[in-house]
Amino acid sequence: MAARPRIKDVAEYAGVSPKTVSNVINNFEHVSERTRTAVQEAIDALGYRVNIAGRQLRQGRTGVITLAVPELDVAYFAELAKHVMAEAGRQGRTVLIHQTGAVREGELAALHGFDAQFCDGVLLSPLSLLPRDLATRDRRMPVVLLGERSAGAGTDHVGIDNVRAAREATEHLLARGRRRIAVVGGAVLGRQGTDRLRTDGYREAVEAAGLPFSTDLVVPVDAYHWRDGARATARLLEREPAADALLCLNDHLALGALRALHEHGRSVPGDFDVVGFDDIEASRFSVPTLTTVAPDKQEIARAAVSLLLRRIDEPDADAPRDHVAGHRLVIRESTGG
Amino acid sequence: MAARPRIKDVAEYAGVSPKTVSNVINNFEHVSERTRTAVQEAIDALGYRVNIAGRQLRQGRTGVITLAVPELDVAYFAELAKHVMAEAGRQGRTVLIHQTGAVREGELAALHGFDAQFCDGVLLSPLSLLPRDLATRDRRMPVVLLGERSAGAGTDHVGIDNVRAAREATEHLLARGRRRIAVVGGAVLGRQGTDRLRTDGYREAVEAAGLPFSTDLVVPVDAYHWRDGARATARLLEREPAADALLCLNDHLALGALRALHEHGRSVPGDFDVVGFDDIEASRFSVPTLTTVAPDKQEIARAAVSLLLRRIDEPDADAPRDHVAGHRLVIRESTGG
DNA sequence: CATGAGATTTACATCGATGTAAATACGTCG
DNA sequence: CGACGTATTTACATCGATGTAAATCTCATG
Numbered sequence: 001m002a003a004r005p006r007i008k009d010v011a012e013y014a015g016v017s018p019k020t021v022s023n024v025i026n027n028f029e030h031v032s033e034r035t036r037t038a039v040q041e042a043i044d045a046l047g048y049r050v051n052i053a054g055r056q057l058r059q060g061r062t063g064v065i066t067l068a069v070p071e072l073d074v075a076y077f078a079e080l081a082k083h084v085m086a087e088a089g090r091q092g093r094t095v096l097i098h099q100t101g102a103v104r105e106g107e108l109a110a111l112h113g114f115d116a117q118f119c120d121g122v123l124l125s126p127l128s129l130l131p132r133d134l135a136t137r138d139r140r141m142p143v144v145l146l147g148e149r150s151a152g153a154g155t156d157h158v159g160i161d162n163v164r165a166a167r168e169a170t171e172h173l174l175a176r177g178r179r180r181i182a183v184v185g186g187a188v189l190g191r192q193g194t195d196r197l198r199t200d201g202y203r204e205a206v207e208a209a210g211l212p213f214s215t216d217l218v219v220p221v222d223a224y225h226w227r228d229g230a231r232a233t234a235r236l237l238e239r240e241p242a243a244d245a246l247l248c249l250n251d252h253l254a255l256g257a258l259r260a261l262h263e264h265g266r267s268v269p270g271d272f273d274v275v276g277f278d279d280i281e282a283s284r285f286s287v288p289t290l291t292t293v294a295p296d297k298q299e300i301a302r303a304a305v306s307l308l309l310r311r312i313d314e315p316d317a318d319a320p321r322d323h324v325a326g327h328r329l330v331i332r333e334s335t336g337g
Numbered sequence: 338m339a340a341r342p343r344i345k346d347v348a349e350y351a352g353v354s355p356k357t358v359s360n361v362i363n364n365f366e367h368v369s370e371r372t373r374t375a376v377q378e379a380i381d382a383l384g385y386r387v388n389i390a391g392r393q394l395r396q397g398r399t400g401v402i403t404l405a406v407p408e409l410d411v412a413y414f415a416e417l418a419k420h421v422m423a424e425a426g427r428q429g430r431t432v433l434i435h436q437t438g439a440v441r442e443g444e445l446a447a448l449h450g451f452d453a454q455f456c457d458g459v460l461l462s463p464l465s466l467l468p469r470d471l472a473t474r475d476r477r478m479p480v481v482l483l484g485e486r487s488a489g490a491g492t493d494h495v496g497i498d499n500v501r502a503a504r505e506a507t508e509h510l511l512a513r514g515r516r517r518i519a520v521v522g523g524a525v526l527g528r529q530g531t532d533r534l535r536t537d538g539y540r541e542a543v544e545a546a547g548l549p550f551s552t553d554l555v556v557p558v559d560a561y562h563w564r565d566g567a568r569a570t571a572r573l574l575e576r577e578p579a580a581d582a583l584l585c586l587n588d589h590l591a592l593g594a595l596r597a598l599h600e601h602g603r604s605v606p607g608d609f610d611v612v613g614f615d616d617i618e619a620s621r622f623s624v625p626t627l628t629t630v631a632p633d634k635q636e637i638a639r640a641a642v643s644l645l646l647r648r649i650d651e652p653d654a655d656a657p658r659d660h661v662a663g664h665r666l667v668i669r670e671s672t673g674g
Numbered sequence: 675c676a677t678g679a680g681a682t683t684t685a686c687a688t689c690g691a692t693g694t695a696a697a698t699a700c701g702t703c704g
Numbered sequence: 705c706g707a708c709g710t711a712t713t714t715a716c717a718t719c720g721a722t723g724t725a726a727a728t729c730t731c732a733t734g
Contacts, residue, residue, distance in 0.1 A: 007691060018691075018714090019692070020713060023713085031713090035713085051691070052390075053691090054690030055691055056691095057721095060719085063451075072409055073416050073419060082436070094452055096434075117389045226619060226621070226622040227618070230622055255619070282563060284563070287599045345720080345721095359721060369681085372682080387720090392720080
């Protein structure tokens with residue numbers, strides 16, 4: 001069990017200086033073919049691998065980017081993580097996954113904390129971060145925001161057109177004759193968060209249809225899990241027995257809602273329609289299957305990684321960009337599809 | 338936007354030597370109260386944070402452990418990750434999450450690859466790793482295996498009693514009068530993997546009930562997702578119309594199976610019983626809710642982290658340990674509960 | 675007041691890789 | 705053949721933190 005070889009060992013084996021080995025590793029152009037071959041053979045023979053701590057100490061780069069999401073057990077983030085890892089791999093980068101727990105400290109930790117030291121930049125899906133949190137970051141960590149944009153106007157951002165997506169989903173429900181549509185997870189006041197934007201889109205559609213917008217139909221939730229959807233829906237059914245459709249701000253909420261509707265003897269899509277957001281795998285296999293807004297996760301991952309790499313290479317290259325990724329409404333059984 | 342302060346800056350600010358600052362940071366005992374306070378104030382005033390690259394280079398430790406799982410979009414792993422992060426946090430460690438993609442290269446990468454350099458040890462949930470892959474690791478990376486044990490007899494391991502759990506679940510189905518129970522995701526031959534162990538437990542229960550064990554009722558799957566469960570169940574229903582229950586080796590398979598049964602007009606638990614493994618959140622809200630084997634995820638996380646930290650501190654302390662975590666069968670609607 | 679044990683602090687070297695700048699090798703041309 | 709420009713290679717310093725060992729300080733005791 002020999003100690004791990006260092007660059008110096010490779011150099012001795014190949015009969016060159018350590019710096020020459022370094023030059024080979026980093027593809028420096030002025031290395032003769034003979035030397036390059038000899039060094040490569042030495043590397044293979046000794047099983048040498050560059051020590052990142054040494055490299056990072058010297059040049060401050062690690063080749064690692066962090067993906068910071070609120071919770072991995074929200075399937076959307078797990079699925080997004082897969083796409084991000086694939087895309088980063090294609091670009092020769094490694095992805096470190098960080099869970100923020102949807103709290104501000106966790107999000108700050110992704111930017112300044114312990115984890116942040118391993119990486120060159122962060123893809124952050126913020127929920128509680130405030131604009132000033134981004135403004136005050138001292139060591140200017142390259143950041144790309146995912147989804148939520150409200151935290152930082154001065155930062156690159158990737159997301160879908162939430163207002164339009166929610167409006168389209170609501171129009172679909174209206175076209176099916178639904179008239180009392182509730183928004184599970186919705187928000188009326190406060191920051192221009194994803195929840196607020198989607199609620200705005202819902203409101204546009206409802207009012208365009210000549211119906212009143214009522215906050216009684218906007219049901220807030222604590223988190224975006226099955227249990228929250230079930231709980232919120234149960235509450236709603238008591239308060240608003242005449243409701244006939246739900247626009248749920250993610251698929252977990254929608255799936256939990258399906259459960260609550262089932263328990264209250266409402267049939268979907270007979271008595272009730274349900275729409276979700278995210279198009280996670282579960283929505284294609286639930287009973288009934290779920291109509292949902294499908295963001296183009298691959299496009300989001302691609303855009304996010306490439307924006308971040310650009311920002312890492314040239315921190316102040318140009319003005320922050322906002323990439324609006326595509327989405328489509330996938331119609332399934334929960335709205336009669 | 339000042340440059341990030343170094344230990345030297347703190348030392349100058351506090352009027353002591355860099356080493357003294359280091360002593361304070363590392364809680365060296367022989368530091369006078371006065372000095373400690375002064376240094377702490379300097380640290381706070383400058384916003385100093387230790388640079389991990391420097392520390393790692395010097396002492397070879399990072400305080401980071403890796404959790405390497407096959408796929409994050411399998412909810413069990415996402416939920417386990419939460420517990421592991423919580424427990425590691427309690428022990429002052431950071432968790433880096435690595436996805437192996439359920440392929441051998443990915444699992445090897447967690448042990449030897451790029452990511453491995455950031456961490457002091459690995460919690461690995463292996464699927465394809467061979468015993469020799471663990472045996473040949475050169476730099477002896479501390480490893481604790483989760484779930485699957487077949488890869489390494491000489492390695493610490495945490496898991497549940499898979500044979501007993503599967504036997505109990507099968508006994509439950511038998512007690513409800515089911516007679517042709519299929520195993521979705523099961524395996525008869527090959528390594529003593531989790532799938533094999535659970536199939537063995539199933540077999541024990543079936544044979545103890547005086548029923549024949551038939552490989553016709555063992556349905557292999559490619560992966561452990563909803564789609565695989567749905568596909569395998571559809572196939573089974575064609576081949577074995579008389580089947581009356583399913584033991585699915587994880588909850589996603591079971592939930593996909595529920596969908597396929599629904600499409601084939603079988604009612605659960607009327608005509609058919611279904612049991613899963615893992616007790617993910619979805620199993621508490623599906624229609625019907627899912628009877629499942631619930632491993633004690635918190636116990637698994639705790640045991641795994643503490644075994645790993647022990648192994649990191651004293652690599653050859655003692656013989657490899659095998660922690661068998663608790664589990665219980667949670668009976669829900671899919672078996673009439 | 676000198677002495678020595680123990681407490682506290684410090685100088686210096688080092689971990690591994692790479693930037694800088696200088697040294698050496700190679701080729702071409704007058 | 706010598707000089708000069710370009711290509712290759714190398715010596716050395718450095719990134720930031722900490723182990724080692726030595727220096728300095730403190731204080732009780734003879």
